[in-house]
Amino acid sequence: MSRLRVYTHPACIAHDPGEGHPERPERLGAVIQALRDGMPDVDWHEAPAAGRGELLRVHSEALLRTVLDSKITGPMRLDPDTLLSPQSPEAALRAAGSGVAAVDAVMSGDVPVAFCAVRPPGHHATGGEAMGFCLFNNVSVAAAHALDRYGLTRVAVVDFDVHHGNGTQAIFADEPRVMYLSTHQDALFPGTGTRAERGVGNLVNVPLPAGTGSAGFRDTWETRLLPELDGFAPQLLLISAGFDAHWRDPLAQFQLDxxxxxxxxxxxxxxxxxxxxxxxxxxxxxxxxxxxxxxGCLAHARALVGLPEEAGAGADR
Known part of the structure; x- marks a missing residue:
């Protein structure tokens, strides 16, 4: 059992897409509170800002100019779901920078595992487009950093968010050093992630029907995705940890806990x-x-460091 390193920053709470938006500041506050209350020993670290060079490994200069250099005096809409507020540029830099710092921490042997408690999320952002609440693709920035800084040849990204990480897939679809594995709800936003989408043999997508519960989810991972991941033998494992596959979530219809x-x-x-x-x-x-x-976040964090499952986890239906 190890101590959990957590990267976060107040700027990630200050990012405000506007009243009534699902991706609201309270999300991160709830995560931080759950970790403070439920984890015995968290090693809290301030998420640094990503440098432009780190972002340019996966994103276009045009996207950087839009997110970082626009004059934002009030809500600025990039698409129907994705907005900038005056605090958003720093939040996006800190969210992306957290993954870079976390990769450095685990690759140096400082800690074995790290969790980035940040927002905005990232896995829908493509190389040139912010979308789906996401500004920069945080996990892709981290993966590219691992490849370039440490010369890794096998980096895996596991994505169990209920929505397909179309941005992560698009960024690495032609990169055999990165394997991307995802379960997600079929026919849900953004509509990508079919089984036929294989990239250069490095993409493993298994869309599952609305209503999928514990048995279907676990069986899919156990028989299809985990063997693929094990066979890839990753030198570093990155996780896009979305918890909207939970039965309570208002934006999807999975039945997990x-x-x-x-x-x-x-x-x-x-x-x-x-x-x-x-x-x-x-x-x-x-x-x-x-x-x-x-x-979901607390169960994930406890498992990351080898703590046992809490009694009664998921038994509140």
Whole structure:
């Protein structure tokens, strides 16, 4: 069992897409409170800002100018779902920078695992477009940093958010050094992630029907995705940790609970232990019911460091 390193920053709470938006500041406040209350020993660190060079590994200069250099005096809409507020540029830099710092921490041996408690989320942002609440693709920035800084040849990104990480997939679809694995609700935003989308053999997508619960989710990972991940033998495991597959979430129709997120995390931890010296960096993605977000995030965080499942986890239906 190890101590959990957590990266976060107040700027990530200050980012405000506007009243009534699902991706609201209270999400991160709820996550931080759950970790403070439920984890015995968290190593809190301030998320640094990503440098432009780190962002340019995966994003266009045009996107950087839009997010970072626009004159923002009030809500600025990039698409129907994605908005900038005056605090958004720093939040986006800190969210992306958290993954870079976390990769450095685990690759140096400072800690084996780290969790980035940040927002805005990232996995929908493509190389040139902010979308789906996401400004920069935080997990992709971290993966590209791992490839370039440490010369890794096998980096895996596991995405269990209920929405497909179309941005992460698009960024790495032609990059055999990165394997991307995802379960997500079929026919849900953004409408990508079919089984036929294989990239250069490095993409593993399994869309599941609305209503999928614990049995279907666990069986899919156990029989389809985890063997693929194990065979890839990642030198570093990155996780897009979205908790909107929880049964309480208002934006999707999966039927998972905290115990399911904890189960998958323990399975991923075992694979990282076999191939990556235990190195895992997880970053927060979706989850829009605060109670569900707290339950899922805490189960995930406890499993990351080898703590046992809490009694009664997921038994509140």
């Amino acid at each position: 905290g115990a399911d997120f904890g189960w998958l995390t323990r399975e991923l931890r075992a694979i990282a232990g076999r191939h990556a010296s235990g190195r895992i960096v997880s970053t927060l993605e979706g989850g829009y019911d605060l109670r569900a977000l707290q339950e």
